[in-house]
Amino acid sequence: MMMAAATSRTRTQxxxxxxxxxxxxxxxxxxxxxxxxxxxxxxxxxxASVDRIxxxxxxxxxxxxxxxxxKGRLYAEILHDMFSAVGARVRAVADSNASAEDKVRQFxxxxxxxAEARPHFPPIWCREVAxxxxxxxxDTGREVASIVGTLKRMIDEGVRxxxxxxxxxxxxxxxxxxxxxxxxxxxxxxxxxxxxxxxxAAELNRDQVVGHIQNVTLGVLRGMTAGAGRKAKSRxx
Amino acid sequence: MMMAAATSRTRTQxxxxxxxxxxxxxxxxxxxxxxxxxxxxxxxxxxASVDRIxxxxxxxxxxxxxxxxxKGRLYAEILHDMFSAVGARVRAVADSNASAEDKVRQFxxxxxxxAEARPHFPPIWCREVAxxxxxxxxDTGREVASIVGTLKRMIDEGVRxxxxxxxxxxxxxxxxxxxxxxxxxxxxxxxxxxxxxxxxAAELNRDQVVGHIQNVTLGVLRGMTAGAGRKAKSRxx
DNA sequence: GTCTATAAATAGATAGAC
DNA sequence: GTCTATCTATTTATAGAC
Numbered sequence: 001m002m003m004a005a006a007t008s009r010t011r012t013q014x015x016x017x018x019x020x021x022x023x024x025x026x027x028x029x030x031x032x033x034x035x036x037x038x039x040x041x042x043x044x045x046x047x048a049s050v051d052r053i054x055x056x057x058x059x060x061x062x063x064x065x066x067x068x069x070x071k072g073r074l075y076a077e078i079l080h081d082m083f084s085a086v087g088a089r090v091r092a093v094a095d096s097n098a099s100a101e102d103k104v105r106q107f108x109x110x111x112x113x114x115a116e117a118r119p120h121f122p123p124i125w126c127r128e129v130a131x132x133x134x135x136x137x138x139d140t141g142r143e144v145a146s147i148v149g150t151l152k153r154m155i156d157e158g159v160r161x162x163x164x165x166x167x168x169x170x171x172x173x174x175x176x177x178x179x180x181x182x183x184x185x186x187x188x189x190x191x192x193x194x195x196x197x198x199x200x201a202a203e204l205n206r207d208q209v210v211g212h213i214q215n216v217t218l219g220v221l222r223g224m225t226a227g228a229g230r231k232a233k234s235r236x237x
Numbered sequence: 238m239m240m241a242a243a244t245s246r247t248r249t250q251x252x253x254x255x256x257x258x259x260x261x262x263x264x265x266x267x268x269x270x271x272x273x274x275x276x277x278x279x280x281x282x283x284x285a286s287v288d289r290i291x292x293x294x295x296x297x298x299x300x301x302x303x304x305x306x307x308k309g310r311l312y313a314e315i316l317h318d319m320f321s322a323v324g325a326r327v328r329a330v331a332d333s334n335a336s337a338e339d340k341v342r343q344f345x346x347x348x349x350x351x352a353e354a355r356p357h358f359p360p361i362w363c364r365e366v367a368x369x370x371x372x373x374x375x376d377t378g379r380e381v382a383s384i385v386g387t388l389k390r391m392i393d394e395g396v397r398x399x400x401x402x403x404x405x406x407x408x409x410x411x412x413x414x415x416x417x418x419x420x421x422x423x424x425x426x427x428x429x430x431x432x433x434x435x436x437x438a439a440e441l442n443r444d445q446v447v448g449h450i451q452n453v454t455l456g457v458l459r460g461m462t463a464g465a466g467r468k469a470k471s472r473x474x
Numbered sequence: 475g476t477c478t479a480t481a482a483a484t485a486g487a488t489a490g491a492c
Numbered sequence: 493g494t495c496t497a498t499c500t501a502t503t504t505a506t507a508g509a510c
Contacts, residue, residue, distance in 0.1 A: 145430060
């Protein structure tokens with residue numbers, strides 16, 4: 001599941017039983033995929049080196065071109081693996097018969113779980129935001145669109161059921177993904193700051209953050225936002 | 238103010254009146270600084286090219302080494318300019334005699350304002366999170382620590398005044414910075430997605446987002462979090 | 475201060491042996 | 493499928509003329 005995209009062959013499609021000694025092409029592909037994910041997470045697409053990827057996988061860089069065609073296609077495959085995993089998971093939640101509130105909670109949990117399953121996911125996501133989605137293929141773009149659309153469906157469902165007030169779904173989306181992404185992506189940075197003497201920087205734990213985001217998001221959707229004080233504008237849909 | 242760091246000379250410290258025709262070193266420095274900020278925002282530190290920076294500034298790259306010493310020191314200067322601007326501004330807010338609630342509102346507003354004043358700020362910030370603060374100098378690290386500490390002071394002040402409930406300040410910080418950073422950094426990406434047919438992706442506006450984050454943050458600090466339903470853990474400080 | 479020319483290292487990608 | 497060797501372009505950085 002995690003390496004779904006990595007196991008789909010792009011070139012020599014060869015199914016069925018093998019002849020004899022038989023090499024292990026998939027394990028090579030997977031080793032390159034895993035090493036590339038780490039390299040891209042650490043250095044970004046432009047900063048990543050195919051030499052270092054090959055070396056980390058204990059292979060040579062010609063294999064990258066044999067199995068993936070180019071640095072760009074290897075990166076695109078990693079992106080697609082990330083977002084299609086999240087997309088599949090949140091669509092499954094949306095199609096379940098849970099309440100709208102539980103669906104939103106599980107939407108948050110799903111993203112957290114997929115981010116944790118792939119240490120490269122949060123940093124690459126950050127970099128791709130800064131890169132303006134420059135390396136998204138059509139397929140990855142569709143996945144991202146589907147994820148956003150799925151949250152919108154959940155909100156609409158809750159509104160129809162009378163448990164949510166109407167809210168701009170992109171505002172809810174940004175309010176939910178922002179802290180989630182920042183929390184996961186900044187863990188190494190916060191550890192650094194903590195070692196450098198910033199008290200409390202590393203004192204966040206996963207359950208605390210996920211639970212907090214779930215509660216805050218549901219508070220917003222229930223119309224409990226403390227619009228209080230000044231400038232309590234009515235919210236437009 | 239915006240280019241504060243860019244006007245401080247690192248090498249040939251030469252004050253006082255000049256002899257005759259007189260060149261304009263600061264404008265060269267500033268042109269390089271501005272071109273570099275754009276380049277680093279677009280391509281990241283590793284992906285940025287000193288050749289392109291020089292070309293964009295209509296100069297040659299030898300000037301970068303003359304005025305800044307290296308690509309890394311130029312980048313570090315841009316980082317320091319960003320975070321010291323935010324730091325100075327939020328410390329001014331903290332030292333004012335506004336209420337704790339207004340200070341928190343202005344904390345959010347200050348970050349938004351400084352991010353808007355520098356289009357390169359949000360993308361570079363995203364990239365630096367992914368880079369684990371690898372390019373932070375000691376000075377920049379101290380600024381970041383000061384910003385976090387300043388929010389903590391505001392929260393503590395509100396708790397002492399009886400208007401806030403105790404809350405882990407890093408949780409509040411991530412909950413506030415996350416959406417703010419994602420909103421600003423993802424504007425180009427959301428415009429792309431919008432053009433590609435994702436309805437609503439580009440329909441967020443600055444005031445709406447900032448106001449929302451202010452309200453949600455104050456809701457949390459007032460203890461109005463809809464801890465509802467299951468798992469309503471009591472919040473530990 | 476500003477420039478041209480260039481050094482020295484590394485990048486992505488390919489050819490061709492096995 | 494996997495490897496070594498190599499091509500070409502680009503990288504950061506510097507030397508030295510003006």
